[in-house]
Amino acid sequence: MCLAIPGEIVELVPDRPGLAKVEVSGVRRAVNIGLLEGEGLAAGDWVLIHVGFALSRIDEAEARATLTMLEGIGAAYDEEIDALRESRID
Template sequence: MCLGIPGEIVEILPDRPDLATVDVSGVRRAINIGLLEDDLEPGDWILIHVGFALSKIDEDEARAALAFLESIGEAYDEEIAALRESMIEAEKG
């Protein structure tokens, strides 16, 4: 099962404005934010699926979604494990 998971933007990468470091339940990864037209900044919450930000969400919605996802157990644990193993790296140029 693949889930959309809320994450908080920690940093927009200065040399790659289409990538942001995002914290998802203590796991930090580079996430592609290029699909969003919103002006994003650290502290904003986004909904993530397979390494891409799908939408900007508010903090209350993010916390409610995280609480629900944590309550469903195994599927959430699998998604967090997949996030830990994933890597999106900025291309060196």
């Protein structure tokens, strides 16, 4: 199962304008934010991530509610977090 999961931007990568470091449930990874160019993203913003791409900006309340729901589904969410942990965007 593939899920879109919320993540919080912790840092915009200064020398790579299309990338941001995003944290999801304690896992930090580089995510491509090119699809949201012009959105004025900054550290502290929440985005919905799928296969390494930020698809949309979401508010913190929606992000936290979605994370709570996803954590409740168990194995599928755990698999998604494991895949994120193993992923790399260079």
